[in-house]
Amino acid sequence: MERQFDVIGSRAPRLDGPAKATGQAVFADDLSFPGMLHGAILQSPHPHARVLSVDASAARRLPGVKAVITAAEVGTVKYGVSPARYDETLFATDKVRYVGDEIAAVAAVDLATALEALALIKVEYDPLPAVFDPLEALAQGAPLIHDEFPGNVCAEVHQEFGEVEAALAKADYVRTDTLKNKRQDGGFIETHCAVAVPDLNGRVTLYSATQVPHYVQRNVAMVLGLELSKLRVVKPYVGGGFGPKAEATPLDYCSTALALATGKPVKMAYTREQVFLHGRARHQFIHEMTTGVTKDGKLLALKHRAILDGGAYTSFGIATVYYSGSLLGGPYRLANMKYDGLRAFTNKPACGAQRGHGGVIARALFERQLDLIAKELGIDPVRMRLDNMMEVGDVTCNDLNMSSLGMRECIEAVRDGSNWEAKKGKLAKGKGIGVACGFFVSGAGYPIYRSETYHSTVTLKVDEDGGGIKVLSASAEIGQGSDTVLAMIAAESLGVPLELVRVESGSTDFGVDLGAYSSRQTLMSGHACRDAALMAKGRILASVAAELGVDPDDLDFKNGVLVSRGPALDIAPLRTRYRKEHRGWPNLPDGEALCFAEAARIAFLAQGSIVGTGQYKPPQLGGKYKGAAVGTSPAYGCSAQVVEVAVDLETGQVRVESVTDAHDCGRAINRTAVEGQMEGSISMGLGEALFEEVKFDQKGRVVNPSLGEYHIPTIQDMPAMKCIVVESDEPNGPFGAKEVGEGAIMPTIPAILNAVYDATGAVITELPLTPERVLRAIRQAQAANK
Amino acid sequence: MNKLALTLNVNGQDHDLLCEPSRTLAQALREDLGLTGTKVGCGVGDCGACTVLVDGQTVNSCLMLAVQAAGKAIVTIEGLADGPKLHPIQAAFVEQGAIQCGFCSPGMILSAKALLDANPAPSEPEIRQGLSGNLCRCTGYQKIVQAVDAAARTLRGERTVG
Ligand code: FES
Ligand code: FES
Numbered sequence: 021m022e023r024q025f026d027v028i029g030s031r032a033p034r035l036d037g038p039a040k041a042t043g044q045a046v047f048a049d050d051l052s053f054p055g056m057l058h059g060a061i062l063q064s065p066h067p068h069a070r071v072l073s074v075d076a077s078a079a080r081r082l083p084g085v086k087a088v089i090t091a092a093e094v095g096t097v098k099y100g101v102s103p104a105r106y107d108e109t110l111f112a113t114d115k116v117r118y119v120g121d122e123i124a125a126v127a128a129v130d131l132a133t134a135l136e137a138l139a140l141i142k143v144e145y146d147p148l149p150a151v152f153d154p155l156e157a158l159a160q161g162a163p164l165i166h167d168e169f170p171g172n173v174c175a176e177v178h179q180e181f182g183e184v185e186a187a188l189a190k191a192d193y194v195r196t197d198t199l200k201n202k203r204q205d206g207g208f209i210e211t212h213c214a215v216a217v218p219d220l221n222g223r224v225t226l227y228s229a230t231q232v233p234h235y236v237q238r239n240v241a242m243v244l245g246l247e248l249s250k251l252r253v254v255k256p257y258v259g260g261g262f263g264p265k266a267e268a269t270p271l272d273y274c275s276t277a278l279a280l281a282t283g284k285p286v287k288m289a290y291t292r293e294q295v296f297l298h299g300r301a302r303h304q305f306i307h308e309m310t311t312g313v314t315k316d317g318k319l320l321a322l323k324h325r326a327i328l329d330g331g332a333y334t335s336f337g338i339a340t341v342y343y344s345g346s347l348l349g350g351p352y353r354l355a356n357m358k359y360d361g362l363r364a365f366t367n368k369p370a371c372g373a374q375r376g377h378g379g380v381i382a383r384a385l386f387e388r389q390l391d392l393i394a395k396e397l398g399i400d401p402v403r404m405r406l407d408n409m410m411e412v413g414d415v416t417c418n419d420l421n422m423s424s425l426g427m428r429e430c431i432e433a434v435r436d437g438s439n440w441e442a443k444k445g446k447l448a449k450g451k452g453i454g455v456a457c458g459f460f461v462s463g464a465g466y467p468i469y470r471s472e473t474y475h476s477t478v479t480l481k482v483d484e485d486g487g488g489i490k491v492l493s494a495s496a497e498i499g500q501g502s503d504t505v506l507a508m509i510a511a512e513s514l515g516v517p518l519e520l521v522r523v524e525s526g527s528t529d530f531g532v533d534l535g536a537y538s539s540r541q542t543l544m545s546g547h548a549c550r551d552a553a554l555m556a557k558g559r560i561l562a563s564v565a566a567e568l569g570v571d572p573d574d575l576d577f578k579n580g581v582l583v584s585r586g587p588a589l590d591i592a593p594l595r596t597r598y599r600k601e602h603r604g605w606p607n608l609p610d611g612e613a614l615c616f617a618e619a620a621r622i623a624f625l626a627q628g629s630i631v632g633t634g635q636y637k638p639p640q641l642g643g644k645y646k647g648a649a650v651g652t653s654p655a656y657g658c659s660a661q662v663v664e665v666a667v668d669l670e671t672g673q674v675r676v677e678s679v680t681d682a683h684d685c686g687r688a689i690n691r692t693a694v695e696g697q698m699e700g701s702i703s704m705g706l707g708e709a710l711f712e713e714v715k716f717d718q719k720g721r722v723v724n725p726s727l728g729e730y731h732i733p734t735i736q737d738m739p740a741m742k743c744i745v746v747e748s749d750e751p752n753g754p755f756g757a758k759e760v761g762e763g764a765i766m767p768t769i770p771a772i773l774n775a776v777y778d779a780t781g782a783v784i785t786e787l788p789l790t791p792e793r794v795l796r797a798i799r800q801a802q803a804a805n806k
Numbered sequence: 807m808n809k810l811a812l813t814l815n816v817n818g819q820d821h822d823l824l825c826e827p828s829r830t831l832a833q834a835l836r837e838d839l840g841l842t843g844t845k846v847g848c849g850v851g852d853c854g855a856c857t858v859l860v861d862g863q864t865v866n867s868c869l870m871l872a873v874q875a876a877g878k879a880i881v882t883i884e885g886l887a888d889g890p891k892l893h894p895i896q897a898a899f900v901e902q903g904a905i906q907c908g909f910c911s912p913g914m915i916l917s918a919k920a921l922l923d924a925n926p927a928p929s930e931p932e933i934r935q936g937l938s939g940n941l942c943r944c945t946g947y948q949k950i951v952q953a954v955d956a957a958a959r960t961l962r963g964e965r966t967v968g
Contacts, residue, residue: 041883043883049842208907257907260943726850
């Protein structure tokens with residue numbers, strides 16, 4: 021039976037819209053405090069060098085400088101993302117490993133003075149040979165970047181499910197293809213920023229432009245030796261994250277250390293160039309896949325090898341190298357899968373997580389292969405995908421459970437929405453059409469550090485006067501709209517209009533929430549929020565039922581008023597009590613039914629403050645093999661896209677002319693926000709396919725560290741997008757909801773590649789699709805056809 | 807360094823300030839006048855987050871010196887709403903879902919205002935042209951284009967907001 025909702029599924033405008041439209045929304049760099057100092061970080065100009073000495077004495081003597089910190093002051097506690105792989109220290113002591121590695125930091129009365137002080141710090145380096153290419157880094161005799169990691173191997177993954185060689189031997193058709201991408205940048209418009217404000221009791225509040233207040237709090241406290249209770253992390257409005265803001269940055273550590281050293285607030289921000297130097301965005305992947313099928317296109321086996329260029333430190337890289345294999349387990353039926361992944365260290369900024377973590381390029385190659393196979397076998401690519409599609413309840417060979425899966429509906433929606441059948445094979449010269457699918461987790465099944473912690477807690481407090489509801493959550497609204505989603509879930513659960521709900525989020529004071537990564541906020545924080553709301557509602561209804569002498573199970577709220585499934589209610593005595601407290605007030609409730617404010621007030625008079633709490637951690641998830649923690653999730657979102665391109669056969673210029681996108685997000689909490697995630701994902705995928713590449717020179721320096729030279733899509737690059745929201749009822753999601761923020765990027769790159777292939781016959785094995793590269797591939801295809 | 811005395815007319819109000827000749831308009835607005843609605847995403851003219859209107863024209867305030875703006879009429883995002891009532895462009899951005907993280911929004915909205923002041927009925931390509939100096943990483947721009955179109959219709963009296 022279709023459930024009816026009052027708030028969920030609507031197009032409610034986001035709660036923070038007016039503040040953001042008027043400039044009132046406060047981002048980290050907008051904060052200012054009396055006596056605030058400005059900090060800056062000294063970064064290595066060498067890609068690989070021994071640090072022989074650091075002399076900050078002249079900097080300390082510069083008037084206006086309030087503190088200088090080096091490893092001598094802050095120590096060398098190792099940190100990183102995954103505790104098993106902590107390999108960074110705040111400041112280099114023995115070696116620097118990339119251009120940008122941190123040496124020291126300064127706080128001064130203004131930024132100019134801080135920068136002047138940096139120039140006075142004398143560092144003696146002994147340059148070492150450096151290596152920038154992952155294959156060279158893995159070769160014998162390459163310079164060793166970390167003594168602990170022989171051969172510059174950061175991580176190796178070897179997994180086999182089923183029997184790949186045997187299955188390939190049985191295949192009617194086997195082919196091998198390769199694809200490599202380039203390092204990408206997050207490209208968020210707000211650079212990282214942190215402001216640390218000490219108080220007189222030895223506590224610090226750290227305002228940080230982060231996706232993960234919880235992990236920032238833990239890491240900064242650990243590295244600086246603070247008790248957790250001494251450090252509160254608050255996330256103001258954040259100008260986009262997409263992954264690279266999902267770990268504590270040197271700004272977080274340094275501003276806190278400098279605030280403690282000086283007793284003053286300290287603000288630090290990255291310049292745009294420093295965002296590129298900090299990195300932590302999409303890895304470079306080099307994939308090779310061998311896929312075997314039967315003659316009618318049934319998938320039999322996949323053999324997959326990947327090499328990742330990780331940069332100088334591990335960061336999220338362990339998860340990345342696992343995701344890059346595990347996310348190919350679905351959404352097609354594939355019984356046999358072998359994966360060998362290897363992440364190499366190089367003397368470049370570390371790579372980390374970015375939208376579609378680890379899976380984007382692997383997905384791109386696999387979906388490319390499906391098209392090439394379909395062509396070889398003379399099967400329509402849409403047909404081929406439908407024929408291999410998993411169904412609800414299927415479990416992948418690597419134990420991912422498709423507890424809901426609207427994949428088939430998504431393909432059919434984009435097939436019909438794009439008019440595929442009228443276009444495929446019938447387009448004019450230079451025009452092409454391509455399809456691809458993808459799927460992604462709705463929240464990582466496990467926290468980053470080993471723990472039985474709840475992944476999300478929510479406290480919901482009803483105002484004592486009954487008139488409003490406040491949701492307190494440590495979750496991270498970073499632009500994706502999670503505050504609005506939580507408010508909608510709270511309103512729906514309580515049975516009140518959305519206007520009654522306020523959300524305060526992003527502070528570690530509000531509880532535990534692992535933050536905005538792995539597309540987890542809607543499902544996980546949404547669960548906790550729903551449970552908190554239901555608890556508060558239960559308390560109110562208990563009081564009201566006692567007063568009315570009815571069974572609380574017969575009562576509920578709908579659209580802000582009390583409804584009864586049982587006998588008619590005599591609310592007059594309760595209303596009289598409420599009215600007595602509000603003598604002289606205009607606009608008192610006078611409808612037939614008791615309104616929420618009256619009921620909540622009556623409950624307060626009986627019980628004191630009405631508070632509900634909720635918490636969520638995922639149920640036991642499948643997978644006992646090594647690495648099973650990466651990829652398992654309570655639910656999976658999935659999507660399909662059809663892209664149409666025009667390729668200029670003379671210049672190689674590719675233009676994406678339209679995208680038809682369908683995404684199964686479970687139950688859509690907010691349709692506008694779902695579409696927004698779909699459209700934003702397409703733009704990021706389009707940028708990665710066509711333009712984006714962080715380039716380095718021979719000395720390991722980023723040569724295009726600006727938004728002028730690093731080309732993210734402009735409004736002129738973006739085609740018309742038709743976004744179709746496919747809904748399923750995910751049993752593990754609150755109200756049936758699951759992810760949309762990352763799965764939506766998965767099909768974009770391969771759909772573009774498939775469309776370019778359709779337009780030109782050119783097989784392209786390297787991204788981005790620059791005109792030169794495309795033209796070269798077109799020429800090769802033409803030559804091969806002669 | 808010698809400081810200059812200058813008067814900036816921002817959102818219809820004169821502000822006297824003393825600032826270094828090298829101070830950018832963005833710095834003066836954000837740091838001296840506390841008008842932090844103007845955002846800085848790059849500081850070098852690439853992103854458009856710092857867009858303000860100077861004598862009705864869009865300007866990257868990170869590239870203009872404060873002294874160059876003296877004596878001119880500057881409009882920032884804080885100057886658009888009429889008290890609590892959003893300007894129709896702002897209202898359309900909220901209603902159409904054209905705002906996600908919101909970091910590009912002040913600049914986008916001001917570019918849209920300059921466009922609609924000059925061309926009350928822009929075509930879609932004209933809207934895209936008018937906003938081509940403003941980068942947004944979150945939205946893919948589609949809802950921004952829709953919002954500007956909706957705002958244009960509101961301003962022409964063809965629709966009322968939501
Ligand atoms: S901050 Fe001025 S254009 Fe980017
Ligand atoms: S809404 Fe985030 S950059 Fe535009």
